Amino acid sequence: MNNMDNNEFDEDVPHMSFFILGARHRYDILNELLKHEKLKPTEIASNLAIPLQNFSRDLNMLYRQWDWLGKDKDENYQLKPWARVMCSVLLPTVNFLAKNTSYFNEHDFGRLPKQFTNSIGVFAKSQHIKSVLRIESKEKSIFRNSNDYVYNILSEAKFSSELMKILEEKLSKGQQVRSIFSENTVLPENDESDDDGKLLNKNGKKIRQYLMKGQVKRKMMDNVNISIVMNESESLVMFPRLGKDTPDVSEGFYSNDKDFHQWCLDYFSYCWDDQSKSFERFEKNEE
Amino acid sequence: MNNMDNNEFDEDVPHMSFFILGARHRYDILNELLKHEKLKPTEIASNLAIPLQNFSRDLNMLYRQWDWLGKDKDENYQLKPWARVMCSVLLPTVNFLAKNTSYFNEHDFGRLPKQFTNSIGVFAKSQHIKSVLRIESKEKSIFRNSNDYVYNILSEAKFSSELMKILEEKLSKGQQVRSIFSENTVLPENDESDDDGKLLNKNGKKIRQYLMKGQVKRKMMDNVNISIVMNESESLVMFPRLGKDTPDVSEGFYSNDKDFHQWCLDYFSYCWDDQSKSFERFEKNEE
Structure with missing residues (x-):
């Protein structure tokens, strides 16, 4: 000794x-x-x-x-x-944070409540994904692999026609979709003059039917600074850059680990139940 | 260096x-x-x-x-x-666990899910209370100090006549009470031959009216091994002894710290929403 x-x-x-x-x-x-x-x-x-x-x-x-x-x-x-x-x-906790100091020197945890930073260790088993392309491809595969539900929290409603197609197919099989958008969400323009725009409009109308049935549910949150895309087993989380109030969608953490999934589900439920309100802005347009 | x-x-x-x-x-x-x-x-x-x-x-x-x-x-x-x-x-986390090793050499965390052991650090600000008497007195004061609600998870329904009196007074002011009992909860005997028994029976009948109104709600859980007594600001948590399947009600952790309260509320909600079922055994007796 x-x-x-x-x-x-x-x-x-x-x-x-x-x-x-x-x-x-x-x-x-x-x-x-x-x-x-x-x-x-x-x-x-x-x-x-x-x-x-x-x-x-x-x-x-x-x-x-x-x-x-x-x-x-x-x-x-x-x-x-x-x-x-x-x-x-x-x-x-140490494995995740001390190993990602370079990421966290440029990002922070948004307004994540303490009960969620307390369990930040569940991110230790997640995979750090870099580049917008890889993030988008991961989002698509989460939609595609889903069997029961897709839940998401988005600061941009960038539903490409490809994502819409997957979504519609899933909805036709009875799947549940819940989305929380930021109050200042950027909506895609449904420009009928190009093919993508036409498809988007067409699919958008179908999705409204699922909204009426309650199979698609949407809510609005004051400000989304952490983005989540998840199905019943996989999840992707994106944090904001330091000093920014929107999630940085060019990097994120992905995993199909159970504890990580529970963390994401808890955070989604916290936002859905306590932090968001009904989707007035859009519902009006739809009537 | x-x-x-x-x-x-x-x-x-x-x-x-x-x-x-x-x-x-x-x-x-x-x-x-x-x-x-x-x-x-x-x-x-x-x-x-x-x-x-x-x-x-x-x-x-x-x-x-x-x-x-x-x-x-x-x-x-x-x-x-x-x-x-x-x-x-x-x-x-270290402050709480390493400082209470003598307690935790005799107790464990029951079947506490990982999302709750992850935030066990919230107990760092709690006060370790020893002796059945002090625990009971703390329970009474939590009932007495409550303004909005009392939530509890109990393995023994030891509602003394004193506690019943406080409860009834609180209920008359519109307070909410939610209790989760263990399937094998020990119910107090309403022995009409002694004064306490008479009072217990009398108050019991009044409480049934609040049950009908939905102001008192009760549920049952397979096995309660962690006990909680809380109001809107204070909480008391009791863990089981090593190898036992019921909470040790002779020691517990108490605090009015906000994060501790959130932990307790989350655990209560987890039990209430996901782990318990309706209170058949008793509802039948009451009809």
Whole structure:
């Protein structure tokens, strides 16, 4: 045990847990135990490149001195329940944020309420997508892969004729669509003089029938600065640039991970139930 | 800079953020900056007992080398937005869990879904209450202080005559009450042979009128292992003992903090909307 360990060993000191997690070998051992319910020392060591002597010392410190681990009769080690919860929050949060500092030096979290930044760690399993083209293609595939529903929060209503076609096909199969638009949403122009415009108008009329049936529902929000496109299993999230009040649709985070999906669904529900109002501006035009 | 700093400095290494937070002085500086929007070095230093030379070195490392801080023209330092989100998750989570290890060596989190353990840091501002008597007195005061509503999740329907009296008074002022009981809730016996029993029966009948009006609503859940008693501003949460399937009502966490309240309201809504069913067992008896 070196001097630093000695000086800093005091469970009541708030930085102590960070000190324990702040050494690579200990971090690796805890990370392995987080991924598995329980492991024998040989199983942990075989997954890690740690000199055996250090490994035994670290494992022993975590078990005996710091009391983060439990051990059963068969020499299986496991994280204590509180340590499992703590690591399950800390590790993904750091993995996501510290690994995306260059993104987050140019973007922020909009007006994301605390209950959502608290669970920002669910983004750890997401994929960072760059370029408008890749984002658009991901949006299309989320529409295309949907079986039950498509929910979206948009600052631009850029429903291309291609997206409209997919949407209409899905609607004919009974799917639910819910959209939240920004009050200052840019609507596409239905210019009858070009083919895309004609198709858009034609499909737009069909979609109004689904609106009447309640299969398509729309709401309006004061200001959309985080954009979401999701179906029942996949989701895509786009944050605003620093100081901007609209989502940056040229970059986003995509995943089909369950926890990520739950986060997106919770955020969508929060916006739908609490933050948005009925879609007056458009309903009037449609009558 | 000592050897350890040198060896471990690599932003891409996942334990690096923990290493940065794992030294007392750096932790203290970051904690100060988390509590304020921005601070001048002299303001940070004046709140902390750090030797000046170390302080300047640490602040400079955080700003220049690790890029966790921004600095404006007036020499005010602030956490970068991503670092603020990261610290706002990490510090309270560790503060709550690492400080309550003795409680959590005997208790666990029931079947709390991940979106709720993710925000367990909101408990950092709560007060740990021990003893059945203090818990009961806290429950009574939550009922008494309520102005809009009382929501609760209970494994025992231990509505004492005193609590019933408070409840009835509140109901007469138009307050909303929602209760989720466990399927195997222990109901109090309305023993007409003693005074408490008579009063309980009398009040019970009045409460049925509020049930008919929809002012009192009740639901049933398969198994209640986390108990909540809350009004519109205060909340009390009780977790189960390790290996038990009912909440331990002899200890709990109480707070009137806003984020804590939001957590409790979200958990109550999750149980009310998704996890519980109508209150058949009792409704039948009441007809």
